[in-house]
Structure formats: C-alpha cells, structure tokens
Amino acid sequence: MKCPFCGYTESKVMDSRVSRDGSAIRRRRECLDCGRRFTTYEYIEEILPTVVKTDGRREAFDRNKIRSGIRKACQKRPISTESIESLVAEVERFCQEYSGEEISSSSIGEKVMQVLKDLDAVAYVRFASVYRQFRDVKDFLEELKEFQDGKKEDGS
Template sequence: MKCPFCGELEDKVIDSRVSQEGGTIRRRRECVVCGRRFTTYERVEEILPLVVKKDGTRQPFDRQKVLAGVQRACVKRPVTGEMLEELVSDVERLLQESGEKEIPSKAIGEAILERLQPLDDVAYVRFASVYREFRDVGEFLKELSALEGRQAKKG
C-alpha cells in the first residue's frame, strides 16, 4: 500500500478490524520510511449497476465520487468519516441487492438523502441543494419546510 504522505510502498499493518456488517476490513498502517500512520479499507469488489445520469449518459458507479459529495455536505459538521463510510456502503449494498443493470442517478441521490438526514440536518440541506439543483430561494425554503415537518413528527 502506497503511503499517502511520502509515497513509500512498504508499510506494516498495526491493527485490523472487521466492520459491524462484516463487509469491510479496516486496517491501520504505519509507513516504514516516514513512520506516519494511515487507515485503509478493504472490501470485496462486486459488480454494481451502471448509473444513468440526467442527460442519459451511463457510467460505472463511483464510490469515491459519492463519498466526496457527502463529505462536502458534511464540512464542519459533527459527522465522522466512519459514519460517511457506512452511509456510502449502505447505498452501495442497496445497489448490489437491487439486481438492476442500470439505475438512475436520481434514485442514488434519494437513497443518500434518506440516509444523510438522520445524521445531520444541515448536511442534508446542503446535499439536497446541490443534488436537487434548487433554482431559487422558494425551492430552498420549501425543502426546509418539509424537513421541519419531518422533525415535528419525530419529536
């Protein structure tokens, strides 16, 4: 595994843990050259459906792209990297279990929103504003009202 700090290819595994659902192994590693530590995740590569974009183009599901999107929505929010990894793994599992060969990007976005909202309302609104492409303040306020209604039902 290549060290993200110095680029060295040699490291030693300090700790390995299997995730709660058993689909991922988290490994804590230490570079033998610079001594810095980093974490890697190991998972079985499974065949996922193609994502059908809004413009009709198709592309392979990109876990890193989804993770980067939810990370941007969670900047300066109390959401851990582990929580986001779990969210993305859950969406990925949903796609695998669907058995579909193609899935609309809209369905993926909705699955992300459904899982993001219980984690953090602000991150939810941030992701929704980009994903749903709000055209004006009215659409944004409508989403906030819907979120407020869901919270009122909970509490």
C-alpha cells in the same frame, strides 16, 4: 498500498479490525518510508449496476464519488469518519441490491439524501441544495419546510 503522504508503496499493517456491520476490514498502516500512519478499508468486490447519469451517459459505480459528496455535506459537522463510511456502505448496499443492470444517478442521490436526513439535518440540506440545484431562496425554503414537515410526521 501507496502512502497518501509521500507516495511510497510499502507499508506495514499495525492493526486490523472488522467494521461494525461486518462489510469491511479497517487497517491501520504505517508507511515504511515516512513513518506516518493512515487507514485503509478493504471491501468485497461486488458487481454493481452501471450508473445512468441525467444526460444519458453511463459510467461505472464509483464509491469514492458517494464518499466525496457525503463528506462535503458533512464538513464541519460533528460526524465521525466511521459514520460517513457506514453511510457510504449503506448506499453501496442499496445499489448492490438493486435488481437491474443499470441504476439512475437520481435514485442514488435520493438514497444519499435519505441516509443524510436520518443522520444530520444540516448535512441533508447541504446535499439537497447541490443535488436538487436550488435556483433561489424560495426553493431552499420549500425544501426546509418539507424536511420539517417530515420530522413532525416521524415524531421527531
């Protein structure tokens, strides 16, 4: 495992734990060169559908793209790394359970918005503003109104 701080390829495992949902193993590692500690997650490699982009291009599912988008939306919010990893795992499970060989990027984006909506309103709106490419304040306000109306229906 390559150290994210110095790039050295040797590390020792300090601690291993199964994630709460049982889908991953979390390992705390220590670099044998610089001595800094970092966390890795080990997942079962599953066959995932090919992602069909809006322009028709096809590419392999990339868990890191999901994580990156969720992290950006959750920036400066009181959301733990563990919660973000749990959301990423939920979106990945959604894709694994999809019954086709291909899944649209819009289906994945809608799932990300769904899980963010349940976690944090600000993160949801941030992701929606990028994902739905709001053209102006009116689009933004319409999304907020739909969000508020949805919360009223849920009783929140």
